[in-house]
Structure formats: C-alpha cells, structure tokens
Amino acid sequence: MSTVATAPVRTEPATRAYPPGHEPVHHYLLEPGPGPDVRGFARVWPTIKAWATTVDHKRIGVMYLFTVSLFFAVAGIAALGVRAELMNPGSDFLTADQYNRLFTFHGVVMVFLFIVPSIPASLGNFALPIQLGAKDVAFPKLNLASYYIFLAGASIALYAIFTGGIDTGWTFYTPYSDTTNTAVLPMTLAVFVAGFASILTGINFIVTIHKMRAPGLTWNRLPLFIWALYAVSIVQILATPVIGITMLLLAMERFLNIGIFDPALGGDPVLFQHFFWFYSHPAVYIMILPAFGVISELMGVFSRQKVFGYRAIALSSVAIAMLGFFVWGHHMFVSGQSPLSSIVFSVITFLIGVPSGIKVLNWVATMYKGSVWLATPMLYALAFLFLFTIGGLTGIMVGAIGVDIHLHDTYFIVAHFHYVMMGGTVFAMIGGLFYWWPKMFGKMMSERWGRISAVVAFFGFNMTFFTQFVLGSQGMPRRYFTYLDQYHDLHMVSTVGSWFLGLGLLMVLGNMIWSLFRGKPAPGNPWGAATLEWTHTTSPPDHHNFHRTPLVTHGPYDYDALFAGDGSGDGTGGDGSAGRVPGMPAPVPNPEQGGPQEMHKSVDLGLAQPKSKHD
C-alpha cells in the first residue's frame, strides 16, 4: 500500500494537458468547465446552461436541495410570524384573516413544497445511485423533468399566494374550500402538478433499485437508506394520484356544480376527507420514511457497528408503507364517520406502532456496546430518536378514539405532528446533510458550530412544542389567532422557544455557507463509512460517480471487513478508547482494495490504466 494517493497536487497546465475527466482535480461540480482563456459572462453562461440542462442525478439533487431549502426558509419565517402573533392574546400585528392566510401558507408550503420532496429528492437523488454503484438513476431525463414539474407546481403555488392567498388550512376541507373566495383552485392545481414530480421520482427510484445495482449488491446488502427510499417510492406511486383525482373532483364541483362533496348538490363532505386522507396519511409516511433511512445510516456509521436487526428495519419500512394505507380514518373520528369504521381505523392505527417500535428498538440496540461517536450527524440522529419517540407515542395516544375526541383540533395535535415532521424529518434531514455534505461539496462543515447548532435547535424545539402538548391538553384549539388569558404564559414560552429553534437552524445555514468558502477539503471517507458512496469514489464524486463499476463483497455496515481492529477506525483493536472521545479526528479507513485510494497518481494524470485484481 505504498502507492496510497494523498490529496492530488494541483498543477497549472499551460493548455488542456489531460483528456476531459482525467484532470488531477475533476468532479461533477466543475465539469464541464470552460478553459482558462474564457472570461466574463462567457464563462458564466455555459455553467448556468450546464446546470439547467443537466441529467446528472448529483446536480439535480443539489438543485432540489437548494430549492426545498429555500421553501423551508420562507415557510419557516411564516411560522415565526405565526408564533409572534400568538405571543400575546388579541391582534398584535395580524388581523384574524391575515393570520388564517399566514398559517395556511406555512402549512401548504412546508408540506407540499418542502417535506414531501425534501429527503428523497435532494439527499435521495444524490446518494441513491452512488450507494447502488450505478452511474445515474434509470431515467436521467425523467429526473430532470420531475425537477421542472416541481418548479412549475411551486410557481403556481406562489401565484396563488400572491393573488390573495388561501385560508383553508393545508387540508382544503370542504365545504369551506368550496365556498371561500380565496385562491383555492390555483393552490390545488399547484398540489396536483407538484404531485407528478413526486410520482416521477418514485418511478425512477424503483426502477433504479431493481435494475441498476452493482454486481454483488444483493437485496440483503442494500443500505437501509435505499430500503427506506424503496418503500417511499411505492407509496408515492400508489398514493399521489389520489390527491390529484381529489383536486380534480374539487375543481369539477366548483366549476361544473357536480355534486361530489357539497351536500347542497347531493354530495358528501366527509367523502372529501376520505379522499384527502387516503393520500395524505400515506403522505405522512412519504415524509417520515426517508428520515428513518437516514437515521439507520447514521446509527450504524457513528456507532461503528452493524445495524442491529438489519432485515427487521428494512422490512418494517415496507410494512409501514403498506399499513399506512389502512389508517387514514383516524383523522376523522369527530368528522361524523360511522362508529364502526372509527373502531376499525383505531385498531389498525395501533398496529403502526409495531414496525415503528421495531425501528426505534433496533436503533437503540445498534448503539448498545458500540463505539458511539458524537459527531454532529450523530447528535442530530440522537435528537431525532428522542423527538420522534415522543411524536410516535403521542400518535398512539390520539389514535385511541376516546382520547382523540378530547384532543382533536387542539394544540396537542399541532405538537404531535411537529414532533414527527419537524423533530423527525427535519432533524434527520439536517443530520443527513451534515453526513453527506462532505461528499456533495467536498468541504467539511464546522464540527464545533454543528454541535452547538444541534444543541440550540434541540432545546428550542422542545421549548416551542412541548409547551403545546400542555396547551392542547388544557383545551387550546388550533388555528385560532387569539386565546383566553389562561394560556398566555405557555404561548409566550412557545414563541421564545421558536426564536431559539430559528437561531439553531440559522447556524446550520451559516455553517453550510461558511464551509463552501472556508471549509477544510473533505477526504474521500471522512466518517469511515462502509457504503459505496464513501468507499469507492472521491469527495465530491466524479462526473460518472465511479472510475470502475464497484464489486460489492460485503454488507453496508461490515466495518470489520473494511477497517482494522474493532471497526472504530482508530486502529487500537480491542479497547479502542481513543476513537470514542469527542473531538478526536475522524477515523481514517484503511484503503480498500480497488478503491480510489489505491489508485496511482499516474492513473489520475491519465498516463496509465488502473490495475487491480478486483477489476
């Protein structure tokens, strides 16, 4: 192993000395770069054009990441506005009507434009093909099309917001959505269009997972992130058309006066809720399942041992995806649905707790007796574990009919789904971002500020939303812009908490921007992970991901197969205490045979063919 390549030396070629793709420094962010003689706008335009027309899954993932982050920021500012208005009872700076539009804006943008595409479209698009050892997704052009369809949907949503907004809440319940004068139709059209982006991504992922796995990458060797994305894709393909049909029916009723949901025309308003939740409850699993996948990766990597119960975690993802289709009625216990279906839905809702519990138990068991390394991604993963468990258990509580009748439409529900969506999905996504950021951009984020942000966000989150559990159980109804004096103190605490939460997220944003300009260059495998995107390609990856198609000979969490000693990467074998102290440098993996570390410099320079017995 004397030929281990250190960081490639940047030389200044007088002309183009190397064929494209064989430069000393080359990766997907740079290629195809203009020559050094091109200056001014002529230098910028090809870059813009290359990004706008790219079919590279990595670039599309980065574009999705940028877009959904933007929507997250906008809707997050709206949330801060909602909380600020609720700091004191009565109207502070918003009227009741403006408040209705603001919280609807927050809900619609967060759900349809941020959370649904968030992890699959950004981290999934980036990591899935590399984890599979593929050059790209199965349908690269469809991938780009899905991005533009998503942009089209988002544009229609923005149009709806700027032409009066919408005040129905993100659920668009009839009969109110049939009668309100706000821009319901453009907004539902936006949801309809954005849904197609979701479907296309799902199709792409399923075909890629089935058809493009590297040799040796059997189903039992798939990383758990892939399993989670597979389950999500199934739900996306099956459930998303239903919301499209629902929105079409709503439009038909408003335009053509066909009685579907409006009792005055012979329709049934509860039917709308059936249609809506038949999509939107599985959509809840579209939002949370990718987060499960991210957490499974983080738990394995940062505990330095095999993920406990690999198959149980993998299949429980699929089980949640399937069971998720049978529980939508638990949103309708007080909507006048029949007692029989309430009982049936309640019982099936309890069943969801089983696969979710399997996952939580297995994650905890993965940490047990592992070398837990409290790096930033792991801190976010631990925050997820804590917050999601609270969110999940309160979900079981409101799944019981008697309790739900008391708590329905109170802040208890608001707190419950924010613990799942924000404490679950968003924390997992940030953890995943810290984890994959070095691979995406080749720069390390600040570890110190990452840890501080995790602590601040965790503290702020609980301050914001735990108080809402108490508020809800005391009877504070949701979606009201004012309240009785008795709730004032807790609302005040919640609003102050939202500032801490916002501060924590701002630190994450600052950390990202800082790292792009000032961050240390990332090594190929800074975390010592064992999946293909870390072991078989550089940071950032090559334009085509791999120099050669990887041959997979071990599972995704077989650290002892890749690294010396106990797998902690510190090379100390048994005791390994050095690797467990926070602040220690990242574990340096032993170079894998056939990996890029083994490649001789002359190969990078394009002067020799790569040689390896594993080719």
Next chain:
Amino acid sequence: MADHPHDTSAHDPADHGHHGHHILSSGILLKVFGALIFLTILTVVLGLMERSGTIHLGALSVPVALGIAGVKATLVAMFFMALKYDNKVNALAFSLSLVFLAVFFIFTFLDTGFRDTFDERSATAIDEVEMQELQLQQRTQELQPAFEAQPLVLPGDTALIGAPPAP
C-alpha cells in the same frame, strides 16, 4: 410473433411481450365483445329493476354495480389490451392496483354504510322513543323565540374573540 394469427392455445409462452402486438382470433374478440354487451345490459336491467322495486339489493347495490364494471374492465385489459399474453409482472401490477382501489372503496363503505349504527341500538321501546322526540320538538318550538331574542355574542365578549362589536 405478429406473423400469423392464432388463438390462445397456439401461443408460444417463450416470446411474451417482446415484439409487436399479440394478434387475437376474431372469435375470441367477438366472444369478449358479447360478454361486454351482456354485462352492460345486465347493469341497466338491474338498475331498472331496482328502481321499479322488483328486486331489492339494499347495501349491495353499489358493490354489485362496481363488481360488474370491474369484470368488464378486467376483460378489456386482459384481451383488448393483451395483458393476458404479456409479461406476468404487468398483470400482477394491474391486479395490485385493483386491490388498492378495493381497499379504498371497502374502507369508505365501512363509513358510509354504517353511519348512525350505534344510535339504533336502543333498549327503549319504539313508541317511547317517538314520544320523547315529540316532546323534544315541542320544547324546541317553545324555546325558539327566547333563543332568537338572546344575542349569541354578548357585548363584553367581542374584544375577547376579535369580532366586530354587536350593533
């Protein structure tokens, strides 16, 4: 495989769905067409009979109609769209989508078919229930003028809920 017309028995299973359309004999096409026409007539006749009161299907009315429509759609997919001779995975995907639709329908019927079922389970005699309802109606009529005279929002409450002050 589009070189000669043949029926199902002569079909070679080895070249499923690889090239071109599957050619069906006109006999099979006519039989399917006949079945579709028969099922359409059956739907109409059942509907007319139910409307005139000759038969009474009750809660089964919609499932029967949907069942017939489902059989027709399956026939079209199997023969006219040649799913029967295609790769079996496609048939599986098609069937699963039907199962998925059935889940939605069955669970929604659990609601619409069983509304108010718990209220009917009363140990009280029918005439007693009717008497109670009559008394309730009379009481409502007595209270109606007093209820309407009383404003829903008291003047002191308007600041609390942010509503405009009562005229």
